[in-house]
Amino acid sequence: MPKLNIKPKRDCAWDLVSLGEVMLRLDPGDERISTTRHFRAWEGGGEYNVARGLRRCFGERTAIVTALADNDVGWLIEDLILQGGVDCSFVQFVPFDGVGRSVRNGLNFTERGFGVRGARGVSDRGHTAASQLAPEAVDWDHLFGDLGVRWFHTGGIYAALSGTTPDVIEAAMAAAHRHGTIVSYDLNYRPSLWQSAGGRAAAGPARLRFVRGASWKSLTVRRSAAFRLQRPPTAEDLAEEWRSLPRRGTLQPKGCAPGRCQRGLKSHRFLRLAVKGIM
DSSP states (O other): OOOOOOOOGGGOSEEEEEESOOEEEEEOTTSOTTTOSOOEEEEEOHHHHHHHHHHHHHOOOEEEEEEEEESHHHHHHHHHHHHTTOBOTTEEEEEOOSSSSSOBOOEEEEEOOBTTBOOEEEEEOTTBTGGGOOGGGSOHHIIIIIIIEEEEEEEHHHHTSOSSHHHHHHHHHHHHHHTTOEEEEEOOOOHHHHTTTTHHHHHHHHHHHHHTTOSEEEOBHHHHHHHHHTSOOOHHHHHHHHHHSOOOSOEEETTOOTTOHHHHHHHOSSOBEEEOOOO
């Protein structure tokens, strides 16, 4: 079984660096987005959450590469990131035009699910600073070469934000590989992000573009099967998808003990593959 050659801690400034957008997450608590008068503010983003989780739960040294509009909302997001312990050395602030016509910060309204009512998310993230980040805006060789990074993480959410974010990912991945950094890519497909950009047909090539360059891929079995079949998968489809997944490294379904994955597939509809022993 292939073994990942992860750089020693002593040779790197960071255990993990993520590339992605960080939004202001507005939570109405136990109320509805459409009727509440109160929101609690958090920070959040698919790729950023990995860095925050590793820092707060496991004490790893992490940083985020992103961009924010240089205004009070951007400063609030930065402060929330710092509270989470994630380094902001690679956060770029873009001049704000006073209205948000050319650049702004992303907002994400998240509503909890109760009983048979599912959770709901409403994103307001068009023309954000992170979506306009250019490949050359970051000195990737300095980050991965001079400073040193053990693990680089990004994913399909950031790739879907604009026509240029895939170029940023590609530049970062290339530099990470040049300097021996492990690369992971979250194969996350959000229909809302691709709704006006070609849907699944456009998302497919983008996924394949980065899957080949990643040392590790993170996905749910359900999402993987649905994307391949172009329809909601049955329990049998999920079982077949799990059997077909490549066994690189130690992969185990979250919530299922080894040897019980077949039974678990029927009960865990959103079965996520957990990468064991990353750090």
